[in-house]
Amino acid sequence: MATFGLTVAGGIAGSLIPGIGWILGASIGSTLGGMIDGANMPRSEVGKLADRRFGGSSYGVGIPRVWGEARVGVNIAWVAKDADGNHLIQHVESQGGKGGGSGGYDEYWYSVTLAGIVGEGRRWFPDDTYVDRPLSLVTLWANDEIQYQEGAASPLLRPDEGFIWHDGSEAGGVIPDAEMVARYGMPEEDVPALASLAKFIAPDFSCRRFGNQPPSFSAVVKTAAVSLADIVSDLLRSCGVPLAKIDVSAAMAVAVPGFVIGDDGDPQSSIETLLEWYAFDLIELDGLLRLVKRGDVPVATIPAKDLGAGAGGPGVRVKRTRINLTELPGLVKVSYYDREKAHQAGEQSDVRQSELRTQNSRSLALALSITSGEAKQGAGRLLDSAWLEVDKYDLTLMPRWMWLAPGDPILVPIKGELVRMRIVRMEIAPIGEVRLSCVGEGVEAYTQAESGSDPGSSVQPPVQEVVPSEFVAWSGREVSDAHQTSAGFYVAASGPVGWQGGRIRWSPDAGASWIDGGAITRRSAFGEATTILSASGATANVFDDANEVTVQLASSVAEIASASDSEILAGRNHAILGGEILGFGVASPNGGGEYELSHLRRGERGTEMAGHASGDLFVALTPAVARVPVAADYVGEDVLVKVVSPGEDADDVTAVTVTIAPRTPTVEEAAIATMVRPYFVAPTNLKTTTGAYGWTTIDLTGLVPATAQAVMIETRYADSGSSREVTVESRSDSSGSAYTLAYAKIQDDPDTTGMGSATVPLAASDVARSIDVRSVGGFGVVQTIRLVGYWG
Structure with missing residues (x-):
């Protein structure tokens, strides 16, 4: 290239000419080369698009329906085309080359003339009637850039520069827009009028700031002030209900600031949402669909x-x-x-x-x-x-x-x-x-008085109001199998309106120290019996319809309810009354927190049905009841229990005393306890002799536990002597007067150490917990009978 060549030449020339030097000569050569290259380089193109067509609205896209003021998306319904069928009109600005030569670039940008639909202005109904709700434009955005603002002194889109707004009423846009007619280049009757639709026309809208593509438009529009009656009436009429069959007068005074149905909304769900929000019912009475306000004076x-x-x-x-x-x-x-x-x-x-x-x-x-x-x-x-x-x-x-x-x-x-x-x-x-x-x-x-929160603003936390807890605590039969693995106690709590739960605190040493028992956050229903529940005719785990009991709940906000038999059998609607766990099918409110309980499933989980009294503790057993496990060392001991609400001083809470009950063995433990298993002990000599002896009674009391059902014994002999025999009998009756042969061993090999073993059953009574042994023959031979274990 000329630039490189003249740079080198200039450098050499500079080194030969006194006073210039290599660097300055190279700079002069580079400048001269640039001027020559600029005169020879082609111009570049910036931003030129190969495809200038634009896809606008799609068939079947819904048109927003607006009442009051709302923000909507804009559906591009029409885009003008040039003679070549292009939507984007091409513009070019030339930038000269450096040094004034022919080098440089051409920058391309594009504009478009389009029509955007924002909503319905005239609402047509199936019976060919209509209502006009013309829309006025409040704000128009292109992407996130405001193009028009109602009342603004200098909007980007200005009516005096061709921006046109149609409000969708008959006067505002039944005939085709003149701009559309001119751009279509065809007779007016062949141009789509987009009748009854609120829309804007933006001629020659510059896409330069939006990547040379039409942006996404959105708008805030508004109708005249509307009421709930206006909206419900319009929606019912759009469902085909004649105006003469609609009575919405009860909602005429209910102002609705803004409501919109988009392309995915349907009248029925919209009506249901509005009625729920504004607390109205829509009823059919005497052939009319009528709105009725909730909360009015009882009729x-x-x-x-x-x-x-x-x-x-x-x-x-x-x-x-x-x-x-x-x-x-x-x-x-x-x-x-x-x-x-x-x-x-x-x-x-x-x-x-x-x-x-x-x-x-x-x-x-x-x-x-x-x-x-x-x-x-x-x-x-x-x-x-x-x-x-x-x-x-x-x-x-x-x-x-x-x-x-x-x-x-x-x-x-x-x-x-x-x-x-x-x-x-x-x-x-x-x-x-x-x-x-x-x-x-x-x-x-x-009637609500709360104000909304602004996630983006700094909100000072409210001063916490202390709401004391109401609570009861007890220990006894576990209410579920999962609780039988440890001793413990139960806590049920509630409180007046505003109660936020609390922390369970308990003390094993009369208040000298306190242990955290966890949080309790859900309300329980509890109180006491005001009548006596009889056990007459009641059977455990069977519904009792002969007896009933009345209970008074302690909290004014607590409630209980009736339940079906299947719900009770599934574990719902259970309570503890005194020491009895029962299910209650019918809970009839008497007012003031008093309930009459009947259809009771009695004596569940093996609890006692008799012995009830007025004043018995009543607690509805729900997941809201908390259980605090304690070590086995506390069984039989008294502990203090309290529930401390957030912000409350623990010293201000009066504790209740609970005596820790022993835990109920689990099903597995109960099964194992009834099993007969072998237990081996260190061998204990019951009798040692060198000769024969007659029947001798050996008392096993103290050698094996009272639960032992049999003993394991062994016999041993020395390795010399003549033939010998040992016989063992057990007592087979509780009085110990009958005997049963349990073991007989004969050893006649004088050169072999004799040893035999036997399991000897024991009778259940203490007097019969003995065995009788006898030995014949084998004089001079050492013989031992010893205890090695038992079954129990």
């Missing part, structure tokens, strides 16, 4: 005399069914769009602290644009409602109550108290009673 108080009505005579007044508490949510999460943060996705939750570990969680996705505080309050409302509606009631009324309707709140007398409930189903018999299915309802659930 009636049902007299006790009207309960249990039936064509065949009086029946059950009220049938109450309770949902299993373990199936209720302990945590509710709500996802929503935060209208205070440009409608970005947010999440708030509420927790039922005492039930968190044992309960399920529930998540609810809302298409609402609300504040964090509104979301937090709603999560609390949903959680509280789930727990307040745990009771289901079935009742039958006199025909004069047929004017009631589903959704109506009523008051019903149960056990001397008026219980508020909401009708969820109603049937009127052809001839006879009115049948109602209801759920328990608490109006306090519909």
Whole structure:
């Protein structure tokens, strides 16, 4: 190249010319070479695209439906094309070469004219009616860059530069847009009008800042102010329900700040979510679909005399069914769009602290644009409602109550108290009673005062309020096989509203020192018996329908419920009453925390059914009850037990005294204890002689334990002498007066050491725990009988 050649030449010339030198000469040569090369190099191209076509909207993509203010994605519905069928219009800017020669580059960039759909402006229904909900544009983003802002002085997209907005109403865009007609280059009637759709037209939109490709657009749009009545009415009409069949007047005052149904939303699920969130019911009454607000004043108080009505005579007044508490949510999460943060996705939750570990969680996705505080309050409302509606009631009324309707709140007398409930189903018999299915309802659930948390802000932790624990402790028959491996005691705890659990502390030395027994975090139901449970006619492990007992729970927030036989046989709904472990099938509330228990499965786990008294400890045996194992050394000893709540001074808690009961042997230990096994002992001489002797009684008392059922003996002889015989008999009756031959050994080889062995059975009584031995022959021969073991 000229540059390299002239650099070398310049260097050589510089070294020959006085005063210039090699370096300066090389620099001059390089500059001259660059000027020559620049004049000969071709220009480069930067950013040029080979394919200038663009894929826009897809067939079948849903169009957002917006009420109020919401953020939506934009569907590119149309892109203009040039004469060659290209969507991206090419622009070029030339940059000159260095030194003013022909070298340099051409930079390419592209623009596009497009139409973006943001939602429906006119809503058409199956009966060919419609409602206009024109949309206005609040903010428009291209990727994350704001292109238009309502009220901004200088938006990037400006109407005076060709940016066009259609609100989707008849006046705003039924006919094709003039820009689209001009760009299509065809008759107006052949250009798609995109009627009833809110949309924008962006002529010659520069893609230069977006990698020379059209960006992704999103927008915040809004309609006029709407109510829950407006939204539900529109959704019902979109399902084909005529306007004349809809009564949403009860929700006209409920303002909804923003709601959107995207391309994956359907009217039915949207209605269900809105009604649950705003605490309404949708009922069918007299041919109308009607909205009914929850939490209103009860429409009636049902007299006790009207309960249990039936064509065949009086029946059950009220049938109450309770949902299993373990199936209720302990945590509710709500996802929503935060209208205070440009409608970005947010999440708030509420927790039922005492039930968190044992309960399920529930998540609810809302298409609402609300504040964090509104979301937090709603999560609390949903959680509280789930727990307040745990009771289901079935009742039958006199025909004069047929004017009631589903959704109506009523008051019903149960056990001397008026219980508020909401009708969820109603049937009127052809001839006879009115049948109602209801759920328990608490109006306090519909009022929440919590504010939402901002995960991105610094929040000071709240001052912790000390909520003391209510607790009981006891030791006795283990409630499960797994607890039989060690001695120990049980603790059940609860507390008033706001209780956060506590730590179990116990002392084996009258309070001189305290040992941590672990955390207890879940509520238990406990109290005492107010009547005496009889054992008359009761059989262990059998349901007892002849006896019942009334118990009073200690905590105002504790509850127990009825259960089926199969649930009881599976281990649910058990309690300890006094020292008896039992299952309870029916728990009838009398009000004020008092329950009448009946249909009892008595004497489980071998516990005593007799001896009950008023004041017996009652504890519902659930996983909330904690067990603290202790060493065997503490069996029979008293220990002190207390439960200390978070932030509470342990010295302020009064301890209860528990006497540690011995543990129950495990099934394996009990089986082994009944097995007869051999035990070997150090050989013990029972009799040694050098001659014959008559029957001699040997008392084994003290040599083997009282549980021994047989002894193992051996006989030995010296290796000389004449023939000899040893006979052993045992006592075969408890009085020791009968004998049974157990062993006879004859040894007639004078040159062989004789040894024999035998297992001799023993009678059970102490007087018969002896054996009788006799030896004949073998005079002068040393003979020994010794004990080597026993069976027991």
